[in-house]
Amino acid sequence: QEASSPLAQKLNDVKHVIAVMSGKGGVGKSLVSSLLAVALRREGQEVGVLDADITGPSIPKMFGIHGHPVANPLGILPVKSSLDIKVMSINLLLPSEDDAVVWRGPLISGAIKQFWEEVIWGRLDTLVVDLPPGTSDASLTVMQSMPLSGIVLVTSPQALAGMVVRKAAKMTQHLGIPILGVVENMSYFAAPDTGKRYDIFGPSHARETATQLGVPFLGQLPLDPQIAELSDEGRIEEYAAEAFIPIAQ
Amino acid sequence: QEASSPLAQKLNDVKHVIAVMSGKGGVGKSLVSSLLAVALRREGQEVGVLDADITGPSIPKMFGIHGHPVANPLGILPVKSSLDIKVMSINLLLPSEDDAVVWRGPLISGAIKQFWEEVIWGRLDTLVVDLPPGTSDASLTVMQSMPLSGIVLVTSPQALAGMVVRKAAKMTQHLGIPILGVVENMSYFAAPDTGKRYDIFGPSHARETATQLGVPFLGQLPLDPQIAELSDEGRIEEYAAEAFIPIAQ
Numbered sequence: 386q387e388a389s390s391p392l393a394q395k396l397n398d399v400k401h402v403i404a405v406m407s408g409k410g411g412v413g414k415s416l417v418s419s420l421l422a423v424a425l426r427r428e429g430q431e432v433g434v435l436d437a438d439i440t441g442p443s444i445p446k447m448f449g450i451h452g453h454p455v456a457n458p459l460g461i462l463p464v465k466s467s468l469d470i471k472v473m474s475i476n477l478l479l480p481s482e483d484d485a486v487v488w489r490g491p492l493i494s495g496a497i498k499q500f501w502e503e504v505i506w507g508r509l510d511t512l513v514v515d516l517p518p519g520t521s522d523a524s525l526t527v528m529q530s531m532p533l534s535g536i537v538l539v540t541s542p543q544a545l546a547g548m549v550v551r552k553a554a555k556m557t558q559h560l561g562i563p564i565l566g567v568v569e570n571m572s573y574f575a576a577p578d579t580g581k582r583y584d585i586f587g588p589s590h591a592r593e594t595a596t597q598l599g600v601p602f603l604g605q606l607p608l609d610p611q612i613a614e615l616s617d618e619g620r621i622e623e624y625a626a627e628a629f630i631p632i633a634q
Numbered sequence: 635q636e637a638s639s640p641l642a643q644k645l646n647d648v649k650h651v652i653a654v655m656s657g658k659g660g661v662g663k664s665l666v667s668s669l670l671a672v673a674l675r676r677e678g679q680e681v682g683v684l685d686a687d688i689t690g691p692s693i694p695k696m697f698g699i700h701g702h703p704v705a706n707p708l709g710i711l712p713v714k715s716s717l718d719i720k721v722m723s724i725n726l727l728l729p730s731e732d733d734a735v736v737w738r739g740p741l742i743s744g745a746i747k748q749f750w751e752e753v754i755w756g757r758l759d760t761l762v763v764d765l766p767p768g769t770s771d772a773s774l775t776v777m778q779s780m781p782l783s784g785i786v787l788v789t790s791p792q793a794l795a796g797m798v799v800r801k802a803a804k805m806t807q808h809l810g811i812p813i814l815g816v817v818e819n820m821s822y823f824a825a826p827d828t829g830k831r832y833d834i835f836g837p838s839h840a841r842e843t844a845t846q847l848g849v850p851f852l853g854q855l856p857l858d859p860q861i862a863e864l865s866d867e868g869r870i871e872e873y874a875a876e877a878f879i880p881i882a883q
């Protein structure tokens with residue numbers, strides 16, 4: 386594998402790298418990464434998604450991708466989604482998607498570096514990097530070894546999520562990487578039959594969080610049973626995320 | 635700090651250590667850890683909670699604990715909640731709860747070991763360990779350096795969560811630690827005004843997951859705005875989790 390390392394780099398021409406982060410798990414980083422990639426693709430961009438969540442990878446499942454990446458002397462070819470988004474994830478390299486990857490930090494960092502250096506991404510307008518929860522090895526490796534154009538922060542209405550997102554923002558600012566904005570997910574639930582709104586996770590604090598951090602508030606997504614269903618069925622590319630177009634800009 | 639290391643151990647007498655895990659973030663591990671600790675405490679047990687999520691600690695906030703732990707030559711004293719549950723978390727040691735802890739694996743493992751060895755837990759019937767998402771340094775350190783009686787797995791209805799929980803189960807079984815059972819959280823939403831049920835995250839798969847793993851299904855918790863509110867206000871001890879009593883047994 387060492388031999389292939391520098392060659393892929395010669396073939397790659399990635400204009401922008403955007404990482405999607407929150408610090409807190411389960412707020413919708415993988416969802417936002419996927420919807421961002423889809424919105425950019427629909428605008429005609431060449432797009433890739435690098436799943437940097439090595440022990441909890443959910444990108445391939447969201448896109449319904451099961452194929453195994455092909456390796457050649459130049460590097461590893463990513464797998465393409467139905468809209469031709471290029472995807473690389475540890476789950477594509479495992480015999481079964483349920484297999485556990487029980488690695489400590491150094492192995493995690495090594496895998497992420499290989500996904501950046503040894504995958505033949507080719508010419509991309511945007512590479513979206515889906516970060517795992519926490520402010521540890523994976524996030525540090527991405528921020529220290531990839532040329533990030535910026536970070537999209539994902540939060541949800543709970544004060545707990547806001548607290549952990551502020552930790553992530555402090556890490557990002559400390560490393561000098563611009564925050565492009567804050568997206569709030571699971572903001573409310575609108576009952577499909579009555580249209581009535583319920584703030585299941587409480588009132589939104591996203592605008593306050595964005596103001597406190599001095600970054601744009603990019604928008605909200607509701608709790609939507611269709612999102613959960615399309616994610617589980619590997620059909621996230623079919624979600625008509627109108628809410629997402631302005632975010633993608 | 636080295637000098638204090640073995641002394642606290644001489645004072646500690648912890649009968650059972652139970653770790654709460656899921657692999658996936660945001661499914662409710664911290665919530666289940668807290669409700670488990672509260673249910674056991676209400677039965678008259680001496681209970682502690684060790685927050686092993688070093689970069690995303692939410693336990694102190696759920697219990698409304700802001701005090702700083704006191705250290706003496708014997709070790710570090712945990713902070714007590716209003717029901718006298720002993721809590722230790724990195725967030726209690728930071729100047730502000732929003733401060734980021736940007737540590738790679740070895741520092742994370744070191745902190746968890748100190749929470750086990752240098753905190754004066756005293757006599758406890760049960761110590762609940764809240765694990766972070768993933769199957770990396772924190773989970774490995776807990777499973778390799780603490781005498782676990784068993785693991786409670788937390789899942790939610792989404793197939794994505796089920797997939798990652800099965801990875802966590804494989805890790806646990808590989809390390810020979812018994813799984814006490816599976817709890818499903820956010821199973822459905824019952825509208826407070828109409829009583830109508832909505833499966834926001836899709837139909838439940840928890841019984842199938844429990845059967846596949848050969849472990850008991852311990853029960854379900856609904857999506858409940860009161861849970862989010864009490865967590866945000868640090869009053870989780872006030873949640874009347876009847877659903878939780880059988881789980882605690």
Ligand SMILES: Nc1ncnc2c1ncn2[C@@H]1O[C@H](COP(=O)(O)OP(=O)(O)O)[C@@H](O)[C@H]1O
Pocket residue numbers: 407409410411412413414415416417443570571606607608609610611612613616617659660792793794795834835
């Ligand atoms: N707005 C939403 N409405 C319904 N389901 C959602 C929503 N956002 C995320 N989900 C579901 O919740 C789960 C967690 O989202 P995910 O993007 O994996 O979070 P993270 O990457 O932050 O852990 C996924 O199964 C996803 O499909």
Ligand SMILES: Nc1ncnc2c1ncn2[C@@H]1O[C@H](COP(=O)(O)OP(=O)(O)O)[C@@H](O)[C@H]1O
Pocket residue numbers: 410411543544545546585586656658659660661662663664665666692819820855856857858859860861862863865866
């Ligand atoms: N059943 C529920 N109903 C409403 N809110 C919930 C429920 N379970 C968890 N929450 C809220 O969702 C957030 C995530 O839960 P948490 O226990 O921190 O998950 P994890 O520890 O798995 O990341 C918290 O703010 C919590 O209060």
